[in-house]
Amino acid sequence: MLFDSLETTVYTKIANWRFLFCKTAVPSEFHLDGTTRGYEQRSIPVRYSSDSKAKLSGESGLPQIPFSCYTFGVFLIEMEEILHTTTTESTGTEALLLHEEVPETHASGPHISLKAETLFHIGSFPVTNSLLSTFFVIVLLVVAGGFFKKRLALIPRGFQNLFEAILEGALGLMDSVLGERAKSEKYLPLIATIFLFVLISNWSGLIPGVGSIGIYGEHGFTPLFRAPSADLNFTLAVALTTIVAVNLLAVIALGFRMHAGKFFNFKNPIFFSVGILELISEFAKIISFSFRLFGNVFAGEVLLTITAFLVPYVVPLPFLFLEVFVGFIQALVFAMLALVFLATSTVSHEAEAH
């Protein structure tokens, strides 16, 4: 038949299993009446034990073809053995093919994926699970905002009391950094939006069902939702928005010439190199912003997944509390850093010196 071109090559050894890759011709079309049409070449892995050095069966010395190959009308064209085996002629190979044993492709451990998985495409634009939950967070914030705006009253009641207290606290905190109430009120919308958005995004990963409800597809399990902050794209987007907004507000506060003068200063060489460093630090800010938030939240997700995998009951509870705290602190840190950057960049160097 086709076994005349049997060749062996050395690749790797996994445990004490040997893998044999059979280059095969697989029928590309199956018909209901059992006939097949057309063939395409494919490599299928066949596993056999290295301990059992049984001779290949058959008088001709041909390897045993797995049963599944027969049932699907698969023909072996050539075989590559992936182990330290001397190149032999097809008749001399020592191996025993185990019937229907192929290596498992899906690990049974907890589902951890560094990047957000794509759920579906709109046109050529991939929609990932974290993008989906980001939209849910946005809708939640917008709806809540609209709802509370309608119910605003001069004499606060219920929820409005709470939010006014929070607002007072936030303004007080901003005063301590910016120095005056007028500035705080001017920049509150940006900082508070960043804080709320990041906070809800961090916490949305802790809702039961996020990360555990999903679809079993061709690539295994895909969660339907994922904490937005556990995706580097999200944190990078928020960081970019923040830095661009800070620079824009600085231009509005100081004028373009003054703000650009911080980065490009040709008065003397020392100021020039300081300006270049400032420019680099703007990009470093973006990276540190995005990686800090992503790292914290993703690490939390991994921690929760692992603890829930090891001990499903009670033990993950303290870690959940920890993650609620970490989510809050990271949102606070994100907003505070944005505030500090804003405070430093909306003050001119001349005013600083006096």
Added chain:
Amino acid sequence: MDIEQVRLWAAAATIAIGTIAPAIAIGWIGSKGADAIGRNPEAAPKIQTAMILAIAFAEAVAIYALVVALIVKFV
């Protein structure tokens, strides 16, 4: 050593070495913060805010190490 082993060792080494300095830094910040609050309890809220920010900065270094370790492990 094959590539999988190298990955495991690299991930473990990254996180192990990368967390030493932030651990020292966070301990230092915490001890100084406690000192400061003990000396001037009235300023506790201000000190705490500054302390948490400084801790977040120090922790960020450990988080970078973690991200690198995760990338080495999973990508």
